[in-house]
Amino acid sequence: MKKLIIAILSCKKNEDKCQAIRETWLKNCAFEAYFLVGRPGQAAEVSGDTIYLDCDDTYMGHTYKMLAFYEYAYRNFDFDYIYKCDDDTYVDLEVLSKLPYHRHHYF
Numbered sequence: 001m002k003k004l005i006i007a008i009l010s011c012k013k014n015e016d017k018c019q020a021i022r023e024t025w026l027k028n029c030a031f032e033a034y035f036l037v038g039r040p041g042q043a044a045e046v047s048g049d050t051i052y053l054d055c056d057d058t059y060m061g062h063t064y065k066m067l068a069f070y071e072y073a074y075r076n077f078d079f080d081y082i083y084k085c086d087d088d089t090y091v092d093l094e095v096l097s098k099l100p101y102h103r104h105h106y107f
Contacts, residue, residue: 002080002101006033007069010087011057017087022049025091032077035087036069044072 035050038057053068
């Protein structure tokens with residue numbers, strides 16, 4: 001079975017959205033899933049289901065937050081694929097688990 005990590009792009013001010021995700025589609029998730037939150041000037045750290053990254057936590061910093069996450073994931077996790085979504089989306093985990101994975105797959 002392929003190892004998938006779900007990266008949920010979020011920010012500190014959206015903790016209510018993160019909690020709603022935890023209480024809905026994430027509660028029965030069989031994949032590793034992490035909320036990505038920026039903390040400029042501090043070392044990257046995993047705390048529960050959140051990865052705090054040394055980057056801007058504003059909307060304008062999204063690109064840098066994803067780059068920081070990819071670097072962190074590459075160095076610290078064993079995975080085959082990453083599924084990136086935002087904290088304002090719903091993920092149908094059943095559909096996600098049945099998708100045909102390819103080396104580069106975008107949707």
